[in-house]
Each structure stands twice: as structure tokens, then as C-alpha cells.
Amino acid sequence: MSPARALRLLLLSLAALLLGVVLAGAVALRLLAPQPGEWAMPLRIGPWHTSASVPAALRLATAAPFATWLDGRRLQTRWGPVQLHWQAHDRSLHLQCAPCRMPASALGGTPLELQRLQVTVFRDFETMQGLVRADTGVDDGPALQAWFTGRLQGGGLALQLRLPATPIADAYAVLAPQLPELRQARIGGEIALRAQWQLPAGPLRVQPQLEGFTVQGLGTEAWAHASSSCGAPSRLRQGDWLVRAVLAAEDQRFFEHPGYDIRELQAALSANQALGGVRRGGSTLSQQLAKRLVTGDERSATRKLRELLYAVEMEQTLGKARILQLYLDNAPWGMGVCGAEAAARGYFGRSARQLEPAQAVWLAAMLHRPDAEARAWRSSGGIALERAEWVAGQLRGGTRARERRAATEALRALAQPAP
Known part of the structure; x- marks a missing residue:
């Protein structure tokens, strides 16, 4: 074969290969093109940026x-490096993902660090099911193993998950080994645990049982019998304002609760x-x-x-009355003030047991964001009313x-503010 002919064949082969790649890419992009209102994610192919349908990607x-x-x-x-494996015999x-960083924005800004996360997926038309397993990286070590089912519908994925006892x-050991x-x-x-999630934008509903x-x-x-570093104890009683x-x-x-609610x-x-970050703590x-x-x-x-862990043990070793006393004697009341007695005397010039109802309510409302409320009080002498009124409306205990x-x-x- 002459060099010229060999060169032509090589160029034709390269052109055919390039055309095949282009056609395959075009077909893939066509298949992945999101429909109006469908769950989509950004997709980058070399210098090109586009969007891909997540349901279509799951089907493919x-x-x-x-x-x-x-x-x-x-x-x-x-999240980390993800290794893929297809088993033809059961079409799974x-x-x-190992190691795997799982975002937990609803619980805090720092992701959970998992040693290993494994997902097995079976699909039958629009229905998916499978297994999610998180473990310590050791096959016979501690593990969390949950089963899930899902259905591709409405441009998204309706997912249900069940973690047995x-x-x-x-x-x-799995979620926080450090x-x-x-x-x-x-x-x-x-x-x-049972959970339901309508992806992409629906709420995650979780029903845990402990x-x-x-x-x-x-x-x-x-x-x-520990003393507080905040100064004199308040010696408050349960009925005090x-x-x-x-x-x-x-x-x-x-x-009513055992340390967690x-x-x-x-x-x-x-x-x-709903708010896209930590806006409400949920802590007891x-x-x-x-x-x-x-x-x-x-x-x-x-x-x-x-x-x-500490809350559950405290409930068992200290009891409610001591926990409440410790909280009141150590709680932050803004700008370096801590402890109920110091707060009552610092803001109102009287002991915690002598506070009037409105004064007590305002101090309690401060705990939501003590430093900001303390700065406002010291600069203007007034208070943020909305939170305090809400607290007043929640007063119980007789x-x-x-x-x-x-x-x-x-x-x-x-x-x-005073004139």
C-alpha cells in the first residue's frame, strides 16, 4: 500500500471515529436534554456547558x-471518588464512594465524613429500588444499611427509605468515628428510621425512632455539685418567672423528653x-x-x-432539676454576661427571683441571639419586641x-427606650 493511500485511510478512519463520537455525543445530549419543569443539573463537556435531565441520566x-x-x-x-460497577446477571x-463527604446543611455547615458509602440500584421501567450501606470501611464492621424505593415521576424522583432497627x-461508629x-x-x-423525599425540591421528611x-x-x-464560672447561682425555683x-x-x-426532642x-x-441553612437548632x-x-x-x-451523648447521660445522672439549674447558671446573656443572676442584676438591677414577668420574658427572649440583643439594649435601651411577645404567649407552668x-x-x- 502506497504511503498516500495509507494516509488517506488513516484520515478516513479518524474522521469516522470523530463523526461517531460527535453523533454519540449528540444522541446522548438529545437523550439527556431536560423537558420543561424537569429536574436538571449543569453538565460540562470540554468547553461546552449545558443542562442534563437527572431522570434521563438515571434511566441511561x-x-x-x-x-x-x-x-x-x-x-x-x-462528595468524593465514585467507583461504578455493573452486574449484568441481575442488571444492577x-x-x-470512599471516602465520602456527605453534606448535612440542615444540621450544620460541615459535611459528615463517611469512610465508605455503597449504593446498589435496580430499575424496572420507572421504578427503582436498592440498598444504601454506610460503614467504617471494614466489611464485617459496624454499618448502617437501609433499603430504598423510588419512582421517576413528575420530572423528579419520589424516594422512600427505611433503616431497620x-x-x-x-x-x-459510622457517622462520626472521630x-x-x-x-x-x-x-x-x-x-x-423512615424517610420520604420528593427530589429535587420537595422536603425531606424523616421519622426516626429511638x-x-x-x-x-x-x-x-x-x-x-459543680459550681458555675459565671458567678453566684440564681437559686431559682420552678415557679419563678x-x-x-x-x-x-x-x-x-x-x-417530657429524655434529653432530645x-x-x-x-x-x-x-x-x-426551607431556608437553605441552619436557622433553627432543635436542641433541648x-x-x-x-x-x-x-x-x-x-x-x-x-x-x-x-x-x-452528653444530654442523654445527663438526664440519667443529674435529673431535670439539676440540669435546669446548671443551664440557668451558665446560659449566655450577651456581651460577656452569663448566668441568670448576673443577667438579672446587670440588666435590671435586681436578683433573678425578683424579676417582673416582662423582665423575665425579655431575658428569656435574649437567649435566641444574646449578643445582638445585648448590643441593641445598650445602644438604645429598647428591645426587639416580636420575639419577646412570642415568648410571653408561650408562658405555661400555671x-x-x-x-x-x-x-x-x-x-x-x-x-x-427611656427618654
């Missing part, structure tokens, strides 16, 4: 011809999803006390998990309706 990825091409490939994603797609200790408390804590009980949750070994019993107001503002089911956590999760007084004494203010899911109305009226006078 779980269809035998394309899934065979995916087999063995490794993708770099924002397997994904493994699993030791809470295993959940901690916690220092796990070296000494003895964690009992089981967690089960049974027999116990914690030992963290040493919270030492706080039974500041106690009623703090419970109304921060933890209305304090005497599932209903409040669900409400906080929904609110944070026990968890807030753990934050104040041990974990600090870092906004992260792991901090929440640490607080939960508070009569006319007392709530009187407190609200007094708040309006307190909200006006």
Missing part, C-alpha cells in the same frame, strides 16, 4: 447498553431545609447545656451528635391568660 445509567460502558469507571465528584448498578453505637467521646462512652439502644437510648462513661455525674420564661422560649417539653428536631430539619436545654460546658459553638452535625396579656403589655412599654 441503569440501562444495560450504557451501564456496561460505565462498568469499572471512576468518577471524581464533589453498584456505586461506591440498628444499634445506636453502630450509627455513631468523636473523642466514643473512646469511653458505652452507648445502648437502637435507632430505626428505643432504649442510654449513655454511660462520660462523667457527667461530676456536675451534680424567669424559669417559666426560659422554658417557654427554649424548651417547652423539657419535663424528636418533634422539635423534625421541625428544625424542615425549617432549615440539656443539649444546649452540653454545648455550653463541653462542645462549643461549632456549626456541624458532629457537634450535634456529641451534644446528644401562668394564667390574663398574666400573659399583662406581660405582653408591659413588654411594649419596655420596648420603648
